[in-house]
Amino acid sequence: MEEETAEVSVRRLEQVGCQQRLPETDEEAAKVEELMAEELSNLSMSEQDVVSFEVHGIAFEVEETPELIAQSLIEMEEALQEIKKKPAYEKALKMNPSYVTGQSFRLQFLRCESFNCKNAARRLVLHFQQKKQLFGSGDVLARDVRLSDMDAGDLEDMKKGAIQLLPTCDVSGRAVWCFFLRKWAEKPKAKTAVSLSLNPL
DSSP states (O other), X not given: OHHHHHHHHHHHHHHHTOSSSOOOSHHHHHHHHHHHHHXXXXXXXXXXXXXXXXXXXXXOOOOOOHHHHHHHHHHHHHHHHHOOOOHHHHHHHHHOHHHHTOHHHHHHHHHHTTTOHHHHHHHHHHHHHHHHXXXXXXXXXXXXXXXXXXXXXXXXXXHTTSEEEOSSOOTTSOOOEEXXXXXXXXXXXXXXXXXXXXXXX
């Protein structure tokens, strides 16, 4: 049921045109806000509390034990095997298996999904899919993104300071990214914004 609801939300974002970018007009922003309000109203009270806590930096923390990490990594691998179509992931795995299967690398996805192993597996597959779309199938697919992977336009966008990492974390110790879209005279490049999120902090 949860997956069906997520798929409906994705389709509606696609209709608005904002699945993989920020709203560009007041009309688009209003539609996205309307969709978010509707999705929140469909949540139970306990689910709404979880969202509220997450936004305000008092999110539920999973107690990480060696046993939990080991079991979660196993279940994440099992979930990956159940995903049939994952060409970018499989190519990266062949290129650099120690990177793709590394514990510290995969833990990023598990932590992002609060150790929901199936969601973490899906996020990992989407990560490589997006990375391939932005940078191609070269060696960058199976390693961290570097400044040398950027072209002149990407570097110029970064120098404008439209995307900045705050020097302090929120109350939960999470890093905070700020987007100052007005600093970009032209439409911001998706490659610049997304590639910053592809590397661990």
